[in-house]
Amino acid sequence: MLNARIKLRHLQAFLEVARQRSFARAAERLAITQPGISKTIRELEEILTASLFERTPKGVALTQAGLTLLRHAGPAIRALEEGVGAIGEARDGERPLRVGALSTVESRLLPEALRRWHAEGAEHADVGVNVVTGPSAFLLSRLRRGELDLVVGRMTEAREIQDLAFEHLYYERLLLMVRAGHPLAGVSPLPADALGAYPWVLPPPQTTLRQQVDSFCLSHALVLPARRLETLSLPLSRGYTLGSDAIWVAPEEAVEGSVAAGELCELALPLEQQGGSVGLCLNATLRPSLALEAFCERLRQVAASLK
Secondary structure, three states: OOOOOHHHHHHHHHHEEEEEEHHHHHHHHOOOOHHHHHHHHHHHHHHHOOEEEEEOOOOEEEEOOOOOOHHHHHHHHHHHHHHHHHHHHHHOOOEEEEEEEEHOOOOOOOHHHHHHHHHHHHHHHHOOOEEEEOOOOHHHHHOOOOOOOOOEEEOOOOOOHOOOOOEEEEEEEEEEEEEEOOOOOOOOOHHHHHHHOOOOEEEEOOOHHHHHHHHHHOOOOOOOOEEEEEEOHHHHHHHHHHOOOOEEEEEEHHHHHHHHOOOOOEOOOOOOOEEEEEEEEEOOOOOOOOOHHHHHHHHHHHHHHHH
């Protein structure tokens, strides 16, 4: 337990003297007198019953006890300053959250998290949410530059994730979907070479989802048909598939409602077994606001209900 006699002014003075290696310079930085800072350090040493500094020809140096305190006091004070700053941002009104969303979370995870945010987030009711969609490379590059606060979706295969912080939420598969009544609906076992006779709807080249499609085609010795629609738009993909004999490579969550309504059905040929990791990606070099932390918690709650 922290000794109640140790005050914030003691730790601030200690850290400044440790940084400046000089009582005089530390006093100047803190806008107090040199006798005043000497007295504050002396009080802290009496409380700890340990000497924190020793005089050298070049000023002062930390003792072993001083080094030990520095390792712990520095991060503690920085965390306290960040917390006070975050509360100030919340009080004064924060800018909108900037969320990057991949197509894998546009149908269930993100809409439900936003609904809960607006229904339950009274503490952050004045914080809006700005959602940007697109391929993972585009969204992750914006996150790295600080232009987004968060990216949500399936992205662990993306090269651009590199030094960003990823948190896994759940796995989701890509499915081969067709309209109800399609010639291949209900065919089991379904030979892979039968797929080439129909148009495909699939993610564009150079996307992480397309990499999975390419792997599937390679393993089944398939060549993608010339008749294909390449898009990340879920409404366009669904509309085209419902009105044609196309085969749609679709994220599982994007077709759940259409399957339940009897509009779409899955072909009896799995594109992948476990699926990819859907999660949250943050820029660890940026301090998260209280609103961002609260929104991430909404996403975790919704994800737990989808597993």
